[in-house]
Amino acid sequence: QSALTQPPSASGSPGQSVTISCTGTSSDVGAYNHVSWYQQYPGKAPRLIIYEVTRRPSGVPDRFSGFKSGNTASLTVSGLLAEDEADYYCSSHGGFDTLVAFGGGTRLTVL
């Protein structure tokens, strides 16, 4: 069982916006502004797309945005493109028993 809770799936049509949630606790997501999001295509290594809740690494489109409220973080993908179809994982600086916690992942389908 993953430390952070994500919905297993999400979907949207091209051009639409989709938001993926990531729920933790007051010991991890709620305690630090250290939430990251990763995109992973099948058979490929993860790619960092959001860190420190809202920051985007160089080269990541501004269609990807992050937010946090309390113990829940979220990733919004705006203007969906077919290439956004992938698995998305959140992570957070961990609580008492782990340095880093990952969510179970969300499979984003572009309809």
Next chain:
Amino acid sequence: EVHLLESGGGLVQPGGSLRLSCVASKLSFSNYAMAWVRQAPGKGLEWVASMQNGDASTYYIDSVKGRFTISRDNSKNTLYLQMHSLRGEDTALYYCARDIPGSGWALDYWGQGTLVSVSS
């Protein structure tokens, strides 16, 4: 462009040992904390271990404490993961990754992974 290349994976019997290596290039390796993250077949990501660059502090997920050891050789730009007493649940693709300083373990560069299979 930073490049991380893992090696050392393979098929091992339960109870056996393996040492994974991760060679970094185009990276001031000694300036960065590093991590190992694994992904079991068809499953999600799981953080395994991390090592600071400064004081060389190490951290592990509970399930590998006492069995795995993370280490680094800055002169060789190499990160290691020594794994002992391997179990079936350790079967996974093991990635090494670089930490963004001060980010709370956001990992911005990843290798392609090395596969560890534990089976009799």
